[in-house]
Amino acid sequence: MSEDYVVDAFGARWSLDTGALGAEERERLHLLWARCRVLGARAEDAGVAPFVVTDGSPYAVSRALTLASLKRRRGSAVLLHAAGLSRGERAIALVGPSGAGKSTASRVLGTHFGYLSDETVAVEADGRVAAYPKPVSVVTDPEAPWDKGEWSPDELGLRKSSDPAYLTAVVVLERDPTRTVPELAPLTLIDALLAVIAQSSSLPALDRPLHRLAEVVSGSGGPFLLRYSEISDCFDVVGTLLDGNTETKRRPWTSTPSPGVQLGELGTDTPEGTVVRAPWRDAVTGEGGTLVLVDETPVRLGPVGEVLWRTAETPTTRDAAYAAVVAELGEHPDAGRAVHDGIASLVELGLLRVSP
Incomplete structure (x- = not known):
């Protein structure tokens, strides 16, 4: 087996150069990114770019790799700052501002549904989600929310996603600590577009960007708004979405x-x-x-x-x-x-x- 360590980050392939790290840091990094590794791939393969790791901090690597991959995928996919979950070939994206609970949703719901990503959902032109099962970033100190810990999907017991998986619904998260029962409600298309645009990357680089985004968010009778207090109360709601049982009559858009x-x-x-x-x-x-x-x-x-x-x-x-x-x-x-x-x-x- 090749000693090269090639990972796929939602369609962008990288060969991790960890020569500057100690053995323990390198081993930890390889464990964290095992779900994204492309077995048998080599650094010299077409489409594989070098990624030199100089900072052994797992979160620093995660952030830098994500940003570099967003640049490479610019203009070729709808890039959402969202959590992604799947069941079979159906996938959903959970979108919300910082603090809305996307990583928590991935960590909790991913034990029951397929884990696609905790922060980046890339939607290809045919609706397929380019998976990014990266290590989950978790705030460990509320006083330092920018300094996150990293755990691998396997360490957290998150289920593997199907390949391929196609995006069928987009859900905007709204956490409300006073709510006792989660509510999945229709969201107007324009409200959803504005919410999702704020959590997208390089949207104007796409051809017909608003049309493309409207196609993405209007699937399965959506878009939707999920109001909830604790994400652990939302297994049934998310299951309904992933089963495709949410078709509703919505006004056509142009x-x-x-x-x-x-x-x-x-x-x-x-x-x-x-x-x-x-x-x-x-x-x-x-x-x-x-x-x-x-x-x-x-x-x-x-x-x-x-x-x-x-x-x-x-x-x-x-x-x-x-x-x-x-x-x-x-x-x-x-x-x-x-x-x-x-x-x-x-x-x-x-x-x-x-x-x-």
């Missing part, structure tokens, strides 16, 4: 890709006050409204903003924009002010342009 041309450019002969869309990257409309990606910034449109942006698909006058808002949202004493302010706001956000 996406509006960038046209690939600068529609926002207005000629010198354009009538004064003409309103038109500025260039954008991608947009999705569904439950919860419309979300537009401008450069790398997601902007959620309100009711007036939605009508204005839709109307400005082709150059339009302010009067026509006002008429479109009234026709859709109804008469209102302040409609004129709302349209004026709405156009100004969308111009400031980079969604509209107005000829001088």
Whole structure:
């Protein structure tokens, strides 16, 4: 057997160079990463990059390897900062901000379901999850949350995941210490996209990023919000998701890709006050409204903003924009002010342009 130690981090392969470490540190590192090791792979194999380990701290290695792998996978997969669990070929991603309990969920629920990752779920174009069963990072001192301990999945008794496993649901975690019974509730698509974007990496590097992300989060009748107090109370809820018993009727969503041309450019002969869309990257409309990606910034449109942006698909006058808002949202004493302010706001956000 080759002495090379090659690991696969959600599709990025690395040959660990541990020559700077002592025998004990090297042995510990190899134990921690055993689930990610590619047996028989060699450092000179195609697609394998060197990873030199100079710091024997297990958490430092884990963090550095994850960051390096995110850079290598940039633009080729949807990269979520999430816990991943599976049952058979079905997988789910548990997403939430720092402190939401993703590593705890992996450690607790992974004893019953397949453990895919405690922090990075990479979703390929066909929906397959590129597994990352790395050592689980655990805060050991609440006063130093940045200094985490590392335990291997085998040490924690976490089950192995199936290969392949395909993402079928995305769940946003919301821990509520006052809750006595966990609740799995539908989450609007736009709310879910905003929550997941905040926990994603290099999303704008993807082609049609919001469309791709909407496909990911809307599986199995989702997206979902899981409100809970203790994750140990959530085995049944997670089992229901992984069994595929959560199909619900949801409002269909649509996406509006960038046209690939600068529609926002207005000629010198354009009538004064003409309103038109500025260039954008991608947009999705569904439950919860419309979300537009401008450069790398997601902007959620309100009711007036939605009508204005839709109307400005082709150059339009302010009067026509006002008429479109009234026709859709109804008469209102302040409609004129709302349209004026709405156009100004969308111009400031980079969604509209107005000829001088």
